[in-house]
Amino acid sequence: MKKMLPVEELARDERFRRVNIFDAASDPRTVRNRDESKGRTGPQKLTPDRADAPDGARQLMHGIFMGEVQALEGAGRTCWDFETGPGREQAPFDLKLDMARQCWDETRHVEISVKLGEWMGTEVGEFAEATFLYEAACNPDPVLRLTGVNRALEGLAIDIFNTMRDFGKVSGDPMLEFCEDWMLADEVTHVKMGSDWLRRLTDKDPERRANALEFQRVVDKLFSLGGFRGEEEDSPIRLARRFRELAGFKDEEIDEIAELSVESRNDAIAMQQDAAAQVEAKVAAAAAES
Numbered sequence: 001m002k003k004m005l006p007v008e009e010l011a012r013d014e015r016f017r018r019v020n021i022f023d024a025a026s027d028p029r030t031v032r033n034r035d036e037s038k039g040r041t042g043p044q045k046l047t048p049d050r051a052d053a054p055d056g057a058r059q060l061m062h063g064i065f066m067g068e069v070q071a072l073e074g075a076g077r078t079c080w081d082f083e084t085g086p087g088r089e090q091a092p093f094d095l096k097l098d099m100a101r102q103c104w105d106e107t108r109h110v111e112i113s114v115k116l117g118e119w120m121g122t123e124v125g126e127f128a129e130a131t132f133l134y135e136a137a138c139n140p141d142p143v144l145r146l147t148g149v150n151r152a153l154e155g156l157a158i159d160i161f162n163t164m165r166d167f168g169k170v171s172g173d174p175m176l177e178f179c180e181d182w183m184l185a186d187e188v189t190h191v192k193m194g195s196d197w198l199r200r201l202t203d204k205d206p207e208r209r210a211n212a213l214e215f216q217r218v219v220d221k222l223f224s225l226g227g228f229r230g231e232e233e234d235s236p237i238r239l240a241r242r243f244r245e246l247a248g249f250k251d252e253e254i255d256e257i258a259e260l261s262v263e264s265r266n267d268a269i270a271m272q273q274d275a276a277a278q279v280e281a282k283v284a285a286a287a288a289e290s
């Protein structure tokens with residue numbers, strides 16, 4: 001079996017379609033809609049009284065399902081891609097054991113997500129797949145995989161599960177509430193694995209630790225795309241401070257994620273304005289030609 005499987009070669013059947021999240025986040029139509037006050041202008045938090053709440057919840061849950069599939073693929077690859085050993089290009093046996101346990105958990109999460117999706121009225125493949133989680137799991141250094149996937153992206157999963165569990169509670173859906181609660185408990189363990197292995201493997205290698213934390217910051221910022229994660233009461237995804245503490249995050253690390261989210265929101269607005277300006281320039285050029 002091939003080592004280091006490229007994202008293009010992931011096994012998917014005809015139900016799945018891929019989307020580039022940067023294309024979606026920099027949609028130039030967003031700028032005009034905002035200028036003309038079209039679409040949602042109030043709080044973005046998903047609440048049961050919103051007309052688009054069922055579709056929003058289904059879309060978010062399908063995104064979680066795709067993340068579970070890729071988390072399984074990523075953890076499995078980390079068991080296989082590296083020789084077993086203490087070297088920098090190797091993975092210790094105990095780390096592989098943790099990744100094998102994670103595969104078991106993620107497999108269960110995939111099954112839970114499929115059944116929960118059916119319960120919510122969603123078919124597999126109804127929404128597009130973004131492959132960023134698996135791409136972060138292709139890093140050639142196992143420590144960077146653990147910071148990029150387990151600490152950054154599964155940290156994001158903690159925030160999302162916690163938010164969705166609260167949504168299940170207030171909307172009176174115990175199925176949603178309990179499914180999210182079960183998966184949340186496992187994700188705290190996965191994020192803690194990332195925190196523990198980061199400390200263990202970089203204990204005597206400050207340069208490797210700095211690289212790993214920098215990769216985590218890059219991933220955290222990219223996937224706060226649009227700044228949808230925050231600490232405000234009406235944030236679409238709320239930063240789950242308590243669960244992050246349990247998963248080995250220090251206070252200042254949680255503060256940094258909140259700041260990255262604000263930066264990310266500003267970056268997304270700049271990207272949208274840039275894309276809108278390019279569209280306008282093309283339209284003007286076409287008008288001048290005709």
Ligand SMILES: [Fe+2]
Nearest residue numbers: 068071106109
């Ligand atoms: Fe999971």
Ligand SMILES: [Fe+2]
Nearest residue numbers: 071154187190
């Ligand atoms: Fe996980």
